[in-house]
Amino acid sequence: EDQVTQSPEALRLQEGESSSLNCSYTVSGLRGLFWYRQDPGKGPEFLFTLYSAGEEKEKERLKATLTKKESFLHITAPKPEDSATYLCAVQGDQSGGSYIPTFGRGTSLIVHP
């Protein structure tokens, strides 16, 4: 069974204070690891897919990295508008061809001005 654990559950930063969110996972045959951003009262918004260890992707102040056991979402010089819950999900090789991802519970990030 695929498992995803995100840490910390909550993170408070000052504007400009860089940090990282962690996503640890176990999966049988990784097809993709996904990061989403979710704002209060809205649905998750897709950010990145990482496919193999060593891969990195960037979007504005966000950079996602992947190893064989975990992924990090690095936030450089965050701004208040980066405040959101960040969700990680993994998709593995599952029998029957139903590639349903397993989601973590998320990290709630608050960036203070």
Add this chain to the structure above:
Amino acid sequence: NAGVTQTPKFQVLKTGQSMTLQCAQDMNHNSMYWYRQDPGMGLRLIYYSASEGTTDKGEVPNGYNVSRLNKREFSLRLESAAPSQTSVYFCASSEASGVNGYTFGSGTRLTVV
């Protein structure tokens, strides 16, 4: 481009009442999904439809039914609502493999009293 549209946005039901949550996507995606999100539990899959004409149970299907009306529309029905079904419901869609991530709707906040 609307993406994934869910209706209604808010609903209050009495125990035992029934209702249908509607979802439509305009991205020509093959696969559609219904999730519920509860505090501390993360996203849990209720039902999904890998392609038009097929539906399958997810992690928490009890008390729900679904209909894939056509390629665009996927509805979720609560036949006899219970307080345990108080939650935020999200519809999502994706390409068949899902490796490019999901597109989520903005959610329906359902309260059962």
